[in-house]
Amino acid sequence: MDAEILGLIAGSLVSLGAYSVLIGDNPISRITENIYMGILGGYIFAVNWDFIRKNALSKVAEGEFVYIIAILLSLMLLGRLKAKYMWISRYPVVLTVGVGLGLAMRTTVMADFLGQIQATVLPLNSFNNIVMVIGTCLTAAYFIFTTQESGVYKYIHTGGRVFLLCAFGVTYGQTVSFRMELVIGRLVAMLDPRVSMITYAFLVIIVVILIYGYKTNKIEWYTGR
Amino acid sequence: MSIMDRLLNLDPRIIFVLMFIALAFPILNPVILPMAIQDYSQKAFDFSDSIPEGSIVLFEGGLNAATYPQGGPGMVVQIYHMLTKGVKIVLFSIGTEQNVWTMTAIETALDKLPAGTPAENGVNWVHLGYIAGGEAGVGSLVNDIRATVSADYFGTPIDDIPLLEGINDATAFSAVLWWGGSEASIGYGVRQVSVPFDIPMTGMCTTNEVPNFSPYISAGQLQGLFGGVRGSAEYEFLLSLPGPALGQAMATNFGGLLWMLLVILGNVLYFIQRMRGEA
Numbered sequence: 001m002d003a004e005i006l007g008l009i010a011g012s013l014v015s016l017g018a019y020s021v022l023i024g025d026n027p028i029s030r031i032t033e034n035i036y037m038g039i040l041g042g043y044i045f046a047v048n049w050d051f052i053r054k055n056a057l058s059k060v061a062e063g064e065f066v067y068i069i070a071i072l073l074s075l076m077l078l079g080r081l082k083a084k085y086m087w088i089s090r091y092p093v094v095l096t097v098g099v100g101l102g103l104a105m106r107t108t109v110m111a112d113f114l115g116q117i118q119a120t121v122l123p124l125n126s127f128n129n130i131v132m133v134i135g136t137c138l139t140a141a142y143f144i145f146t147t148q149e150s151g152v153y154k155y156i157h158t159g160g161r162v163f164l165l166c167a168f169g170v171t172y173g174q175t176v177s178f179r180m181e182l183v184i185g186r187l188v189a190m191l192d193p194r195v196s197m198i199t200y201a202f203l204v205i206i207v208v209i210l211i212y213g214y215k216t217n218k219i220e221w222y223t224g225r
Numbered sequence: 226m227s228i229m230d231r232l233l234n235l236d237p238r239i240i241f242v243l244m245f246i247a248l249a250f251p252i253l254n255p256v257i258l259p260m261a262i263q264d265y266s267q268k269a270f271d272f273s274d275s276i277p278e279g280s281i282v283l284f285e286g287g288l289n290a291a292t293y294p295q296g297g298p299g300m301v302v303q304i305y306h307m308l309t310k311g312v313k314i315v316l317f318s319i320g321t322e323q324n325v326w327t328m329t330a331i332e333t334a335l336d337k338l339p340a341g342t343p344a345e346n347g348v349n350w351v352h353l354g355y356i357a358g359g360e361a362g363v364g365s366l367v368n369d370i371r372a373t374v375s376a377d378y379f380g381t382p383i384d385d386i387p388l389l390e391g392i393n394d395a396t397a398f399s400a401v402l403w404w405g406g407s408e409a410s411i412g413y414g415v416r417q418v419s420v421p422f423d424i425p426m427t428g429m430c431t432t433n434e435v436p437n438f439s440p441y442i443s444a445g446q447l448q449g450l451f452g453g454v455r456g457s458a459e460y461e462f463l464l465s466l467p468g469p470a471l472g473q474a475m476a477t478n479f480g481g482l483l484w485m486l487l488v489i490l491g492n493v494l495y496f497i498q499r500m501r502g503e504a
Contacts, residue, residue, distance in 0.1 A: 022237075047324065111446060115444040116444055170436055174433045175432075177453065177481060180480040181454045181477055183245075183248055184248055184480070186294070187252055
């Protein structure tokens, strides 16, 4: 059988199993979850091992001994596995956090701070620019908590809250859309004409198993909201 | 219990079934609704189209199994667009799973290329594979490629790849194309490549992350942004290369309409109940 078709069939079964959690927590969704976690864990381990082998171990073998430090630091992370030796793992963690922060901070001021302020200082010559400037000022003012919410500041506070609610609305809408896109991605693969009949068969099998489980009380029916 | 109470306390599983039907229907019966091109997508397309022939671009492929169906079609079109323009591509991924999906996108784009388009591995494109370390890994890669990776995705030593001859940092790249998916990694590209090396950059992210990265466009740090499946569909439309994203975008419309109806219905019923003094 073609590897692509086999992948679609496996994906179809795993997706239906995972989506069965929407009916309520059940053994099929748990099996699917555990299979997924196991495969993903194994895969991540394999790819990272390959990266270490190609980019650290092979370099040490070629005589670039500086990479021994990186390998040692990686091994020190395994100290977390036993409480007694956990302190050893803190050194590579500290180093990783420090390097990461240093690298990020190097350009954060320009990219995430000054650049954004510059982008807000706009000429008030269009509706969009006016909304951008007023919205930014009011939203920033909303977070001034040392002023009493009275007089003019009450209106500033309300205006800031309106802009914030608009922003939350946009974020909520985009999140809903993203979740639907995730489902659509799976549906497109599951309803592929080459495997759609198998998907329907899997669906029937899962439904039969769940009905049998719920009827015989072997699976607990989900009641909470 | 009145009908209104029943509707307001609707079992979520009924909503799931309705949503499933609304999303599956347009996939089984393709319907094309009118679609307007978003400003961000148009800007990203215009920028991509303006990259001169012979340039080399840095390309991060950050799509995984969950996000490939929405971003993959657009990523395929972007690779196709670059190769047909004669632009060379250096690809990499900062995720283990993403690494494989980037290769899938390359293979799909290569299959679609018109006959005779130069698309030789190592000459016109190279996939450096998985780069560990997240943002620190990106910082390391763009400052010293050879110290960060010794071989590409296929195991070919970096020094044996003609495209990377004489290239060891980001100064050789004319643009950065960051297909970050749901990695939330566009900021890595802005902070580690675009700002320090002054290289123009465009991005792609999933729909939910568009509000997070759109300020980068206003600030001029991103030239444009493709958002989710709609961004992919717009790229397909703008390059006149129809693909799977257009159909998926229509399914999103149907799901969105159902969601809106449910939100409106819920609010109307709640206000009626409140006016009656029942809520």
